Amino acid sequence: MTVKYTPDHEWIDLPGDDEIATIGITLHAQDALGDVVFVDLPAVGTTLAQKDVAGVVESVKAAADLYAPVSGTVVEVNEALRADPSLANSDPMGAGWFFKIKLSDQTQYDALMDASAYDELVKNS
Template sequence: MTLKYTPDHEWLLIDADGTATVGITHHAQDALGDVVFVDLPAVGTTFAPKDVAGVVESVKAAADVYMPVTGEIVEVNEALRDDPALANTDPTGAGWFFKVKLSNPAELDALMDKTAYDDLLKNT
């Protein structure tokens, strides 16, 4: 499995079968504060990179969740819909947002690895 990051503070965990699990990073959830609502995409919906695929709302703000790659939503995290606080308590585990079947795996090359993402955080 490969882990990638976006400049919009989303993470992707890519499985060998070409499916990526997507969520928000620790940095994103920390900046948002207590998450109170998530709007997740419908299974079967296809998105292009930078399309808005969902919304996360907190006591402080609302933020769009952008699709990091081209693909079709194959699963959403219903537990997150029922308990949005999972995005705060376990953003890189139980707080994942959706799974997407990659249409163009080469797009992953434009995303950051952990070292590059950590460098981004140091410079923001």
């Protein structure tokens, strides 16, 4: 996995030289939200700019926007997550992924935080 992170607690996995990345929320985000009860996912074909609101995560405690960590076009959404939002809690870095996006600007991905920088951010927040 080549995972990077945003200050808004999204993760993005861009394997190898692929231009399709998988996006979800971090373990820290799902801990802060509590039990996820609903997710609003972007439509396939939607073009997003970096930091656009791509969806909403609702929990028993709060609702939070999901931001696009990079610009691109949504190519797939996780229908299993829509059917069972608790996957965002039980496996946020795996089966609880939100959507896949075809990157339009690789440099945006390159500029995101690696795991150690993200861990430092979480530790200091």
